[in-house]
Amino acid sequence: MERKGILFVISGPSGVGKGSIVENMLPFMSEILVSISATTRPARKGEIHGKDYFFISAEDFQELINNHQLLEWAEVYGNFYGTPRDFVMKNLAAGQDVLLEIDIQGAMQVKEKVPEGVFIFIAPPSVEILAARLQARGKDSRESIDVRLAACQDEMKQVVNYDYMVVNDQLDRAVNLVSSIIKAERCRIRNLDMGCDK
Numbered sequence: 001m002e003r004k005g006i007l008f009v010i011s012g013p014s015g016v017g018k019g020s021i022v023e024n025m026l027p028f029m030s031e032i033l034v035s036i037s038a039t040t041r042p043a044r045k046g047e048i049h050g051k052d053y054f055f056i057s058a059e060d061f062q063e064l065i066n067n068h069q070l071l072e073w074a075e076v077y078g079n080f081y082g083t084p085r086d087f088v089m090k091n092l093a094a095g096q097d098v099l100l101e102i103d104i105q106g107a108m109q110v111k112e113k114v115p116e117g118v119f120i121f122i123a124p125p126s127v128e129i130l131a132a133r134l135q136a137r138g139k140d141s142r143e144s145i146d147v148r149l150a151a152c153q154d155e156m157k158q159v160v161n162y163d164y165m166v167v168n169d170q171l172d173r174a175v176n177l178v179s180s181i182i183k184a185e186r187c188r189i190r191n192l193d194m195g196c197d198k
């Protein structure tokens with residue numbers, strides 16, 4: 001039995017914990033390739049080029065856009081982020097499942113291009129808890145936190161465009177739910193390509 005690769009898109013408001021969910025799930029999830037995004041944001045301490053992101057200049061990012069090398073791209077709070085198209089499309093064609101962890105603007109672009117993908121919205125338990133998390137992670141100024149919280153109200157409305165919603169109230173629980181969604185989608189008949197000669 002041959003199967004096509006499934007594109008899983010994990011997305012949600014800034015600070016909701018998408019990255020932590022993916023990081024904690026990967027050691028227990030077989031056969032999934034995580035796409036490495038290109039970004040114009042400078043690397044943070046400990047981040048590695050080619051592992052966490054491809055850290056590139058604004059000029060190089062523009063060239064990727066011009067050459068249609070990005071499956072999607074978006075400006076997220078002052079920096080540009082994009083998903084390399086070839087990595088995703090070639091692996092899907094080869095039967096590999098691929099995971100994207102991207103913002104909501106990007107996810108909606110992917111949905112137009114790969115509508116059969118599985119779109120998982122990670123939601124905060126509440127805006128108050130999201131505010132507390134953004135403060136606790138200490139990466140953002142008061143002003144930037146306010147901008148993210150205002151955006152979150154709007155972003156929550158996009159949930160209707162997704163296939164699943166997982167509330168990240170407890171990391172372990174959210175990791176379990178996202179893993180379960182991936183496992184269930186892999187069992188879907190429409191995701192199995194059953195040729196009658198196989």
Ligand code: 5GP
Pocket residue numbers: 012013014015018037038041072073074076081082083101102103104105106107
């Ligand atoms: P950070 O700079 O904290 O790593 O990521 C900031 C935001 O950009 C997060 O919401 C993350 O999901 C999003 N992001 C990371 N890579 C991509 C990408 O390739 N495309 C889009 N649209 N968003 C991305």
